[in-house]
Amino acid sequence: MADKVSFLILEKSYVIRSGLLQIITDFPETGKVYELETRKNLHKTLKKENPDVLIVNAKLTDDIPDFITVIKEKNKNIKSVVFAGTKRANDNFPGFDLKISVDEAKNDIIEKLKKLIRSIRPEISEDTNELSEREKDIVKQVALGKTNKEISEILFISIHTVMTHRKNITRKLGIKTVSGLTVYAILNNLIKIDETKPYG
Amino acid sequence: MLISENTKLAEVILQNYHLIPVVSRFGIELGFGDKTAGQICEKYGIDKVFFLEIINAFNDKSYLPYKKLREMPLSVTVDYLLKSHRYYNKVKLPLIEKLIEQLKWTGNADKKNKDVLKTFFARYRKEVNDHTANEEQNVYPYILELEKNYYAETPDADFTKRLNDKSISYYADIHDELNTSLSDLKNIIIKYLHPADNKEITEQILTEIFRLEKDMTDHTKLEENVIIPVAKKMEDKLKRKIN
Ligand SMILES: [Fe+2]
Ligand SMILES: [Fe+2]
Secondary structure (H helix, E strand, O other): OOOOEEEEEEOOOHHHHHHHHHHHHOOOOEEEEEEEOOOOOHHHHHHHHOOOEEEEEHHHOOOOOOHHHHHHHHOOOOEEEEEEOHHHOOOOOOOOOEEEEOOOOHHHHHHHHHHHHHHHOOOOOOOOOOOOHHHHHHHHHHHOOOOHHHHHHHHOOOHHHHHHHHHHHHHHHOOOOHHHHHHHHHHOOOOOHHHOOOOO | OOOOOOOEHHHHHHHOOOHHHHHHHOOOOOOOOOOEHHHHHHHHOOOHHHHHHHHHHHHOOOOOOHHHHHOOOHHHHHHHHHHHHHHHHHHHHHHHHHHHHHOOOOOOHHHHHHHHHHHHHHHHHHHHHHHHHHHHHHHHHHHHHHHHHHHOOOOOHHHHHHHOOOOHHHHHHHOOOOOHHHHHHHHHHHHHOOOOOOHHHHHHHHHHHHHHHHHHHHHHHHHHHHHHHHHHHHHHHHHHHHO
16 A cells, blocks of 8 residues: 655644644545654654654744755655744745645645645545456455465566555555455455355 | 543543443443542442543543553553453454344345355454464463562562563564454445445444444554553563573
8 A cells, every 4th residue: 555644743832733633634645643842853753754744833943044944955755834823824934835824724724735645645646446457367366365476477477566566456445455355356256256265 | 531530431431432342341330320430440449540541542542641551560451451352252243243144135146245244254253363362372471470570579480581582572573453354344345345235234334343443453552552562671671680
């Protein structure tokens, strides 16, 4: 499955932090969310967890010129979101990928963040979750109890390719286990129930 | 909502029904009137701190009680974990199995759909059984013995000998979540299974799966955030003491 999107929220206020957290955790793409109250462990956390998105209160960036530039030098792919209070809702924050402000409606904030997430993981938001013919072949072999190596030999593809297919299959179907894929294969007539290994 | 010893237990349950099986695992029965959590703990002889930590943890995702729980005797946590194993194996899994048995489709689909779901679920049930049996027969007893020796004046020589080549880390490494298959089953029923004729049973199955999943997630968290780290610390200290 494509990796989920991880967040780091740097925000002093508990109330704002939990509000942001609530919005973020509503996205199905959201993975781990790290929270920091102060800048104390910011760089350590950035280095260790390498989050996809950093959300930071504008107030915590003001006294440091190049706050975001410095971070982006190290965490090259990080997307940065600045959270602005009422007074600064109309300011520009150069260097940041996105600004959200305390006055914005919930839906607007959600739309903005959704766009950002899509830009990070375009594959997650693919419209079609339909399996390709090749992927169906693979599901069938998995359901028959074949290992990745055996599948690669049967279908004349590399093990690496098999693994990529399997990842995509799991992402598309939302099914992770072999038994789950077997059920899927039977329900969709890719194999017959008596072709599976008897349950033991 | 933060639950304290002065919170009325009825209020707690009314705002979060997930806590019903948790509370009942402590032996508490419904019909508690306006009694507070503290009063009820006293009545049943339950460790108040432990009880409050558990229900707060299960009630609020962002509540981080592990620090306090780590200071509790491991035997208390293990006792709770054992009770939830029993609940999964003896109550919830058989219930879902029975519900699957009741699903009905018209025509040929009936046998096929039911067979495939039953096989899947039987396998899952066995997986949970094996997992919990291993914990009950190997992991928990080891942890209890470890705790006993940790506090003993002179640790048992037999035990310390074994300590050098046995470790909780092994369990920690292979410890897996029990609900991957449950999540698969949810997906299958919601997305891929031809709807059964008796859809109220389908809805019931899904509801039960969601509840079980939540309970198991909390259970696994207790194992990974409380008993594993505490046991690891005890092992380290005990090893230093004897070597
Ligand atoms: Fe367990
Ligand atoms: Fe476990």
